[in-house]
Amino acid sequence: MSLDTTRKANWFSRLAHPGAFMNWSGPMVWPLAGITAVLFVVGVWFALYASPPDYQMGDTVRIMYVHVPNAWLAQFTYAVMAVAALGTLVWRHPLADVSAKAAAPLGAVFTALALFTGALWGRPTWGTFWEWDGRMTSTLILLLLYLGIIALWRAFDDQLRAGRVIAVFTLVGAVNIPIVKFSVDWWHTLHQPASVFVAGGPRMPGSILTPLLIMTLAFTFLFLTLHIVSMRTEILNRRADSLERQHAARSPGA
Amino acid sequence: MTRKQKRLSILAGFAVVLALATTLVLVALRDQIVFFYSPSDIAERGVAAGEPIRLGGLVKTGSWTRVGETNDFVVTDGQTEMSARYVGILPDLFREGQGVVAEGSVTPTGSFLASNVLAKHDENYMPRELVEELKRRGEWEPEDVALGASR
Numbered sequence: 001m002s003l004d005t006t007r008k009a010n011w012f013s014r015l016a017h018p019g020a021f022m023n024w025s026g027p028m029v030w031p032l033a034g035i036t037a038v039l040f041v042v043g044v045w046f047a048l049y050a051s052p053p054d055y056q057m058g059d060t061v062r063i064m065y066v067h068v069p070n071a072w073l074a075q076f077t078y079a080v081m082a083v084a085a086l087g088t089l090v091w092r093h094p095l096a097d098v099s100a101k102a103a104a105p106l107g108a109v110f111t112a113l114a115l116f117t118g119a120l121w122g123r124p125t126w127g128t129f130w131e132w133d134g135r136m137t138s139t140l141i142l143l144l145l146y147l148g149i150i151a152l153w154r155a156f157d158d159q160l161r162a163g164r165v166i167a168v169f170t171l172v173g174a175v176n177i178p179i180v181k182f183s184v185d186w187w188h189t190l191h192q193p194a195s196v197f198v199a200g201g202p203r204m205p206g207s208i209l210t211p212l213l214i215m216t217l218a219f220t221f222l223f224l225t226l227h228i229v230s231m232r233t234e235i236l237n238r239r240a241d242s243l244e245r246q247h248a249a250r251s252p253g254a
Numbered sequence: 255m256t257r258k259q260k261r262l263s264i265l266a267g268f269a270v271v272l273a274l275a276t277t278l279v280l281v282a283l284r285d286q287i288v289f290f291y292s293p294s295d296i297a298e299r300g301v302a303a304g305e306p307i308r309l310g311g312l313v314k315t316g317s318w319t320r321v322g323e324t325n326d327f328v329v330t331d332g333q334t335e336m337s338a339r340y341v342g343i344l345p346d347l348f349r350e351g352q353g354v355v356a357e358g359s360v361t362p363t364g365s366f367l368a369s370n371v372l373a374k375h376d377e378n379y380m381p382r383e384l385v386e387e388l389k390r391r392g393e394w395e396p397e398d399v400a401l402g403a404s405r
Binding site: 052053054055056057058061064086089090091124125126127128131132133134171172175179186187188189190192193194195198203204205207208 | 385
């Protein structure tokens with residue numbers, strides 16, 4: 001390892017030490033929450049008032065401004081957990097466990113909301129709430145993966161062991177992420193292919209793209225805020241548990 | 255090799271094997287995973303009459319006729335066409351030139367009898383007012399929707 005990468009690794013592990021994390025993340029919570037709130041106010045204003053109805057769907061297009069951000073975060077949150085799983089398995093980093101555990105319920109909620117808003121959009125647009133096409137089925141599997149991971153975290157008493165088992169499970173499940181993303185390109189699906197990041201630019205004008213991007217940013221900041229808060233809670237919980245254990249060890253008669 | 259590098263390379267090997275296995279499974283199951291078959295797929299496969307299947311493609315422009323609740327239209331994928339019949343109320347987004355998925359079966363005469371019709375939405379979004387303005391000026395080409403962002 002060269003001197004430069006060693007220094008970089010040290011810089012990262014200094015910030016990622018649970019104690020250091022508690023110090024620097026604390027002051028960030030309220031500013032992050034403030035940015036999230038502002039983005040939501042602007043985003044909802046664009047999504048509900050300052051954007052035009054679609055030429056085919058009319059006002060139903062507005063469901064997309066909630067559906068797409070949730071679907072994006074459903075996948076992004078899993079990517080965060082997969083990176084954390086590498087941190088757990090390769091570097092045995094305690095903060096990686098905490099990050100993965102804190103992300104799972106958030107990912108489950110984003111995925112459930114993506115499925116729910118998709119159903120609401122599908123009924124008037126396609127004529128059905130649900131069909132077993134590639135995109136929808138793989139997204140449902142994603143939700144089941146999240147629920148399985150949450151259940152695993154609760155099934156183990158020893159959280160260190162839980163972290164390693166779940167990290168392996170998370171990495172196996174990560175194979176589903178490219179399937180969710182590319183299902184619409186690989187197979188005939190009822191769900192339409194991607195609209196924003198495609199060759200030749202977004203398949204929508206600025207008036208529809210603007211609310212979509214602001215809402216996506218708003219939901220992403222919501223994730224960052226909730227993830228940090230949830231990680232802090234988990235670290236404090238673990239400290240409280242170890243204090244309790246130490247206390248119990250010191251007073252065997254109690 | 256440090257222990258970290260060793261663990262990382264084990265995981266990388268595991269990822270390659272997993273990706274390969276998944277790819278093989280998905281390629282093998284391709285025909286089961288697709289949500290619908292195009293008219294070309296159905297022609298190629300020689301699907302048996304009465305076998306439940308989904309037909310998908312574009313509703314051919316100028317092909318849709320309606321008598322009472324009986325709708326006749328032609329589904330095309332640009333190469334092969336298949337005439338279809340559906341008795342019932344079509345979804346709002348059903349129209350000529352748009353994507354459609356019909357559930358039903360092929361009749362002995364080689365046309366398609368649908369028991370349910372779903373409208374397929376494409377990846378393009380356009381403000382209603384802009385489309386009306388373009389139509390008023392006679393410049394509306396549905397194929398242009400893809401270029402909407404550049405306007």
